[in-house]
Amino acid sequence: MGLEIVVKDIQEGARAEVSRIKAEGDAKASEIINEAKELQKKMLGDSLAKAEEDLKNLHQQVISSANLEVKRITLNRRKELLDKVYNQTIESIKSMPASKDEKLLKHILNKYEADGSRIYSSKASEDMVKNLTSLTYAGNINYIGGVVLENEDRTVRLDFTYDSILKNVYERSLKQISNLLYG
Template identity: 80%
Template sequence: MGLEIVTKDIQEGARAEVSRIKTEADAKASEIINEAKDVQKKMLGDSLAKVEEDLQKLHQQVISSANLEVKRITLNKRKELLDKVYSQTAESIKSMPASKKEELLKHIINKYEASGARFYSSKASEETARKLSSLTYAGNVDCIGGVVIENDDGTIRFDFTYDSILKNVYERSLKQISDTLYG
């Protein structure tokens, strides 16, 4: 009987040890599971924060890109309109009555011919310009009207073509024209 009691004591001790180890293992497993859940929650929260931040940045980039595109399109349309105004003004000058063109040409020649020795004009204005000026006629230039006056050695040229005058006035008045058209 002594051996059975020893065996029984060993078995009970082993069972108690197994039970203790199992309880410790369950507690440790529960602790590990809880830590893993906490880490998972933190990682999920961090991931959500990162995704929200990335979405915010992407949203801002899309808005900025769209705003730039709208500005580009608006500026292109304004430029098209300003170019159209410029072209229409040039066409208005071309279609001026001959008497107005002659009056304008006479004013330019009277005011500036003392500064030169020869002059150039458009083919269409040649006859009128020759009639109005005492300077030597030097040939034609490609323009809608007006004259180019040059000194004897050709080192100084005064460009009084309507094209040049229109361009200068247009460039000086561009801001005012733009403000008038677009407010």
């Protein structure tokens, strides 16, 4: 009987040890599962935050791109309108009555004739220019109107063509014109 008691004590001790190990294992497994759940929550939260940030950035990019496209289209339309106004101005100059053309040419020649010895004009203005000046008529130029004066040795040319004057005024006034039209 003494042996049975020893065996029984060993078995009870083993069972107690198994229960203790099992309890420790269950506790450790529970701890690992809880840590995994917390890690999963953190990773999910981080992923969600990153997705929200990426979405916000993408949204901002789309808005910025759309705004740039609207600005580009607006600027193109403005340029088209300004070009149209410029071309209409050229047409107005081309259809200007001869009396106004003559008045402008007289004004130019009165002010600058002494600076030149040769004069060029458009074919349409040739007779008028010859009647308005004593400078040597040097030929025709392909412009909508106005004159070009040249000195004797051809080193100085004064360009008073309507094309050049209009271009100069247009370029100097472009910002002001744009502000008037578009604010």
